[in-house]
Amino acid sequence: MNISGKTKIVGIFGYPVEHTLSPVMHNSAFKHLNLDFCYVPFSVRPEMLENAIKGIRALNIVGVNITIPHKEAVIAFLDDISDEARFIGSVNTIKNFDGKLIGFNTDGKGFIKSLEEANIKIDNKKILMIGAGGAARAIGFYLCQEADKLYIYNRSIKRAEMLQNHLAHFKNNVLVAKESLICSKEFFSDLDIIINTTPLGLKSDDPLPLNADMLKKHQVVCDLIYKQTNLLHIASTIGCKTINGMGMLLWQGVLAFEKWTGIQPPVEIMRRTLMNHFLK
DSSP: OOOOTTOEEEEEEESSOTTOOHHHHHHHHHHHHTOOEEEEEEEOOGGGHHHHHHHHHHTTOOEEEEOTTOTTGGGGGSSEEOHHHHHHTOOSEEEEETTEEEEEOOHHHHHHHHHHHTTOOOTTOEEEEEOOSHHHHHHHHHHHHHOSEEEEEOSSHHHHHHHHHHHHTTOSOEEEOOHHHHTOHHHHHTOSEEEEOSSTTSSTTOOOSSOGGGOOTTOEEEESSSSOOHHHHHHHHHTOEEEOTHHHHHHHHHHHHHHHHSSOOOHHHHHHHHHHHHTO
């Protein structure tokens, strides 16, 4: 990649950010299309987020992705956000429109696209979503529109109830799954899709986000973490169809790429790059 005075910069703000695969994914696409862009990771501490956002304008950065722990806090420092991001309550992509910073959320659409690729249908399904953070809000926005019922399980019941009330403004099929329900074999047997949106599974010694003994082979088990977590490994041995977060990472990146450049990226190049680094 040749950097010049004309090179346009995009990147990602997060803390930590060392593990991100977004730079290799986007830079491979820029190279393939011969676009004079460069994607750079920026490690931004929470207390420095406002200054970092100001830096987008000062340095004329085209746009950035936003990742943990900034997706919610960043909204306060933007000029405007899309209706979707406003409803979800978090931003994962910023576009710089001549100094006006607009926030978007491509996580939810990216996740749904990954399900479609895997021939997983969510319409009229009973879905359990574990976690109630920014990622859960992003995908919950789409899940509740199609699902028969969307259950939310979170260690903090109050946070789960907050998300339930938030999604209820759109559709009234969202329920909080309390511990007693999670321990019910009848409840679990009735589920079609189970989705872990928490970080549990990033580390090999993390506890499972649920009791894997309750899983049934007819179920689809998803994890937003983009690797084969212990949950997915156990689910696959039972016979469940499993999907990790690699597809969501790919498609949220595709959507962000389009917003920054106005160009359809080479999806298969991005996918191959991700898989090559994932297998290292």
